Amino acid sequence: MNSLGSIFSFVSKDAVSKIQIMENYLKGESGERYRSLQSMIEYELSGNLVDLTQRSGHPDSGCRTLLRLHRALRWLQLFLEKLRISSEDSKTSTLCSEAYNDSLANYHPWIIRKTASVAFLALPVRNKFFEVMNVGTPEEVVDMLGEALPYVSKVYDFTEEQYSQHNLLNLP
Numbered sequence: 001m002n003s004l005g006s007i008f009s010f011v012s013k014d015a016v017s018k019i020q021i022m023e024n025y026l027k028g029e030s031g032e033r034y035r036s037l038q039s040m041i042e043y044e045l046s047g048n049l050v051d052l053t054q055r056s057g058h059p060d061s062g063c064r065t066l067l068r069l070h071r072a073l074r075w076l077q078l079f080l081e082k083l084r085i086s087s088e089d090s091k092t093s094t095l096c097s098e099a100y101n102d103s104l105a106n107y108h109p110w111i112i113r114k115t116a117s118v119a120f121l122a123l124p125v126r127n128k129f130f131e132v133m134n135v136g137t138p139e140e141v142v143d144m145l146g147e148a149l150p151y152v153s154k155v156y157d158f159t160e161e162q163y164s165q166h167n168l169l170n171l172p
């Protein structure tokens with residue numbers, strides 16, 4: 001993200017700060033409870049550590065923080081799949097904004113959606129973008145995506161199932 005330029009820093013900052021929140025839980029005194037998704041959910045729900053209707057006493061619970069990253073993973077999954085099947089003249093910005101509109105955008109207010117749509121226009125063309133990914137030739141990038149995406153789906157589907165079972169998909 002950082003090698004794509006400063007316009008993307010507002011996106012990476014938010015992702016990094018949310019990852020930091022999760023790492024701090026893992027390093028904290030209840031770290032053991034944060035070793036798996038199931039034990040985190042069980043621990044936070046049974047200890048009333050999750051704001052269920054509005055953000056108040058526990059604005060940065062592990063459950064709500066991970067939910068934001070989970071929604072972002074859906075964007076990443078859609079975007080990488082579009083990249084994988086794209087042709088050489090496909091526009092990265094279009095692929096990226098279609099993926100965004102079908103996922104994260106549904107949870108973002110107008111001002112963020114607008115800023116994101118401007119940022120997407122600054123994405124480099126497909127082959128330049130592949131270079132930035134630093135994986136190898138375009139063919140090698142496509143192969144790598146084909147290998148990686150099933151794992152992304154597995155993580156996404158598992159998390160979705162856990163959150164759905166506990167009715168946590170709309171945490172504020």
Ligand SMILES: CCCCCCCCCCCCC/C=C/[C@@H](O)[C@H](COP(=O)(O)O)NC(=O)CCCCCCCCCCCCCCC
Nearest residue numbers: 001010011014015068069072075076096100104112116133
């Ligand atoms: C490579 C192109 C990158 C384009 C990134 C597309 C995602 C656009 C998202 C715009 C997010 C704007 C930042 C602010 C978000 C927050 O308001 C919002 C809500 O948080 P809150 O409930 O705590 O208030 N946060 C979120 O929804 C979480 C967003 C996290 C974005 C993570 C993006 C991860 C990027 C991973 C990049 C990997 C690139 C790989 C390329 C091969």
